[in-house]
Amino acid sequence: MTEKLYYTSPDISEWRTDITKIIEQDSTILVTLKETAFYPEGGGQPWDLGTIDGIDVLEVFEADEEVFHKIAKKPLQTSVKCQIDSFRRLEHTQHHTGQHLLSAVCSELYDVETASFHLGSEYCSIDLTVPFLHEEQLNRIEQRVNYLIYQDNKVKTYFVDKEKLHAIPLKKWPKAESNIRIVEIQGIDFSACCGTHVKSIGGIGLIKLLKTEKHKGNIRLYFTCGRRALADYKEKHDTLTKLSAALSTSYSEVESRVARLEKEKKDLQKQLEEIEVLNARFHAKQLLENSPETLVAFVFQDKNYKECERIAKEAAAITNQVILAATEIEKRIILTHKGNSPFDCGGFFKEHLKKYYGKGGGNGLSAQAAFPSLENMQNFIQFTVGQLN
Template sequence: MKDRLYYFDPYIKTFSAKVVKQGQDPTGDHFVVLSETAFYPTGGGQPHDIGKINQHDVINVEEVDGEVRHYTANPIPEDTNEITGEINWQRRFDHMQQHAGQHILSAAFVELYGFETVSFHLGKDYLTIDLDVDDIKEEILVQVESLANQIILENRPIETRWISKEEVTQYPLRKKPTVDENIRLVIIPEFDYNGCGGTHPNSTGEVQAIKILNWERQRKKIRVSFVCGNRVIHQLHQKNLVLTKLSQLLNAPESEMENALSRVLETKKELEKSLEEAQDNIMSHKVQVLIEQPMMFNEQLIIKDVLNDYSLQQLQKMARMVISRAKSANVFLVSKTMNKIQFVFSRGTASNLNMKQLAAELLQVIDGKGGGSESQAQGGGETNLSAEEFLSLTLEKLKG
């Protein structure tokens, strides 16, 4: 573990080291192993560092079989013996803020309510912890967040300490270490004692702030989403932009936006209802016209129509309306949008046509999908046939 420089000083931005090994993994990606490194490999819920090795971009860092592999976008020259490494400090410090913030928030849940953290993930935009509870109240989150930010405001030191397995019982650890040797503790005195190999700042004040964003149930656990440090400022900036735009669109100040949006949604519902009623009236008129113009084909009463840009649901509704008024009819409705045909076939109680079988034959022609019953079937697919040609083909199938 002595090759991990970040264990002892996470503020290292550049370092020198010797090349121990170069190679390729099974996927062909190039990596280099160094005598010592300040790059953090993915682990413990924290993502890897990125940066440069001799001006070659380091795009991934992983620990494989006990060695830290630095994956580079391009292989470094084979005769390279010594390198200069450079950590992407903006990403590193962000991870330090987030990881320390997670320790503080998890400890606050334990301090106030005894809720244990069972997993942790540091994502690109926010973090999550899973709590070993199946329900939580908003006031609990408010109180926990308040305590966490109080610990940050007190600017307590964040210490690291190496201990042996025998010394573990001397500390009130939040959870049992996962290793038996080289145990590294991250300590916030009189608040949190935790085994951890991640990167952290020197004091809680550097975390700046913690803000809980949301929570949800996940497999009988509660998943809490939150951000720390500069991400809090970024979240505030993004949310303020959204609120400003919404305020302009709704022509209402921020304090009145909820009411203004409620009015807009209510108006939308009323308009949708009026539109649906108008569409039903138009459809009812179309149905009446169709019923008055039936045709006899192969000793069957046929009502057919080609419609423009009708959805499958609209075709089904129209077919039901026709059958309710003409119980002895067979209904064939076809609509086409771009190259896609959609159809509904339906029969009245006086007909014995097998609509499911007929639809299956036509779906083969258009390489489509569909289904239904003997009394009503529907489907659609891609075809160069026009809606009129498809309807003619349907009637031809009736002859057989």
């Protein structure tokens, strides 16, 4: 059986050992080692990556108390040098111990238990057995966990049998019957856990709570620790620096400056919409002059559908005629009237649109459609004008 260096020598990242077995399954190569520091997936923690004899390790898993390493190709020798991705391991270790501490503080402060834990490359989270947490509560949790990190309490790991578990204040009873590994943050928490952990909680570096969301009646709390938290801070600091430079203001004034710009944008947008309505009304009046037909068709080469729709509705509001407006840019049309005509716009589309490969629909007062080609749209418009005029 493989000696598990990730338990006996958790700081080791390079070592030499012997391959004890090579298993070839189609294109899959599995090897077992006399000693391994590669942590297999378990306890919510992903497997380690690295190399064996310079060959990439793709996956590590445990089965029947043996650790298997899936590698990219068959090694040429049985005495091999192994190396784990120490940065990945450190991130996993910081977040795993960080989760234990965070869960302990949530329980300590608000009697909230952790239902599950996710440690991924994109995010880390715990699901808490509570429907919500207020911002004040989250701030208190964050302050407390980081205060404890500064105290740098030791983290001890040891194995016990089930008979001795009654003397340990565990919040969650393990399924294992024997050789149960306990992770103890001195004076703070006891948990049955098979993952890798820092030697003392100062090694977590810091814990930053990111956000919460509802999940199956509980709260999912996202957080980051250590190296990843530093990277997150740097990314956000760089963004804030660029924003403050672009806005010619200090960090503290960015939020109020953005709020002011957002208000100015909304005011300008409102003014623009009012102008666009007046412009559409002006166009509609011009286009309706000397147009006695039952249907008046406007075909625009340089306007988008939104502009066409606005002009059509303004025209329909001031006449009893049926209005058709089309945009050649988007190959879309609108057919509408204000209700004084018995003409059914949606019904007309339903009856005739497919013959011209158009797609769309609507109700009696208004309908819209899109066409795969300009020719299809022009033919449909010509047909419609012929039917109504």
